Amino acid sequence: MNTLQFTTAVAFKAYAELRSEASRYFLSIFWWVLDPVLSMSVYYLIFGVLMLRGGPDFAPFLLTGIVVWQWLERSALHGMGSIYGNGYLMNLIQVPKIYFPVVKIVVDTVKFGIVFLLLLVALWSLGYAPSLAYLALPAVMLVQLLLIAGVAFLLAGLMPLLPDLKYLAEVTFRLGFFVSGILFPPSRVPDQYRDLYQLNPVVNLIEAYRSILLRGEWPDWGWLLVVAAIGLLLLAAGRLVIARFEYDYPRLLSR
């Protein structure tokens, strides 16, 4: 399978999957949008209304964080089970195993794209006008995509060897939600912990989006570079693992 054949297969599978999902559910695409809005409402109610921790910009602040987080979480968790769940197919055809997580990432990225566009429209209508800082958005998204691919490849590659990883990763993501700067800004973290806190790449990613979308400011390039480096490292590790076990996965998952 050459690169063109690989790309065609990925594109077709992602397209077919999105189309079938859109036709299967009555509200289809609407759910992709409703999901982050519902999550935002719940957290807004808890932290903004009941605990009075919000502030005037709390709703857009939350929504931005949740949308960015969901792109990462969905792609990573869907990607994780993708090789593990295709034991049957890979015992019939020699498929490059990286195909499976790549398809999942493409599908979730398209969904994110739609949700993100609607987020922009919502922000504009709330008075957060586009600014020159928007020029940095593609770079920030690319860094996030790197991180997503890294995490998804590594989890996808390891799960057939350690199926328990599923539970570990799910718990990590559930907890990660609360320490990734979705509900509060890094400035709320006590000084002595802040550097440690910002080692979480998601904190910096979400802050980068917020400074562009909500404050019209350029992101912190230094931290973004750190995130990119972490993403590249994970990506290299993930590809290495998948390549190493390319011909072992069909055996591990054959019965």
Place this chain on the structure above:
Amino acid sequence: MQTFDHDREPILSLRNVGVTYRRPSLLGRRSSYTALADVSFDLYHGESLAVIGRNGAGKSTLLKLLAGIIRPDRGALRDRGLKAALLARQVGFDGELTGRDNIVLSALLLGFDRAEIRAQMADIIAFAELGEHIDQPLSTYSAGMRARLGFAVSARLEPDILLIDEALGVGDAGFQAKSTQLIEDRLASDRTVVLVTHSPQVVRRLCNRAVWIDNGMSRMEGEVDAVLNAYSAQYPPAVPRGGPASLAG
């Protein structure tokens, strides 16, 4: 039957190939199972090679090796990067996608390009006798419909090396006759085919050469009659009870 000039380079060759499945366990007990112990043979362009052996001889593992799905643990497998595909009952099927999408996807994964797929699409649908169901999700298909689609995809798209597992009696009597005819056509043509079976009649009728695999070892490779005689001497022909109606017929 054609004769072959074996001075040519084989397109695929196995030398002392072995495959052992190991199941790592956290409790330290590693179970292992040797599917192939020591297998050697060559495959030449244009021949119909029979791999004959009893159940459990390692035939399905051998097919996976030839299809490039797994690699041997011992020995050497040399190929020339040709497209080898399993003629399977189901190929890469995804229940949520329509039959048509599944044809395209399976074919893309098998390495065919869009033009080849477009050219074969109508034939595949007609061969599978699916009619308008082709645009329904696969999850609504009966087992027979899935089987017909799987057969049609892998039979109609022609890989360089076609790998056939004997247990192919799919569908109702009518479709079985049709699929059997198609396999026989492929075997009799000048395409490269590997047929895995335990039925000597089929081999005698349709294959140029044979390899006998026994307990994961290749016991003999050569002319069909010689290999079959040796095989029958070891396992007198009471063996094919309830054998593959599809091919023996």
